[in-house]
Amino acid sequence: MVEERDIKTSNSNIGIKISNSNTGMKISNTNSKGLGIDLGIKEFAICSNGNKFKNINETSTVKKVEKKLKRGKKTFKEI
Secondary structure, eight states: OEEEEEEEEETTEEEEEEEEOOTTOOOSOOOOOOOOEEEOSSEEEEETTSOEEEOGGGSHHHHHHHHHHHHHHHHHHHO
16 A cells, blocks of 8 residues: 655756555564665666665667567568
């Protein structure tokens, strides 16, 4: 259950805050630190705890699929 949500925008920055509390859950990690997530171009997401998530659009599999899709669109237009 989301109890609080807040979205702030200023110039090119967007901040989103979501608070959640569930009285029926047991919490194993009791530190009071929040988690910040930076969405970027080079890395998809970088968390404030140091975790980095790779941008999947740069993988060879995605590039191959995009190439096949573009080829399919070209042949469809010619018909």
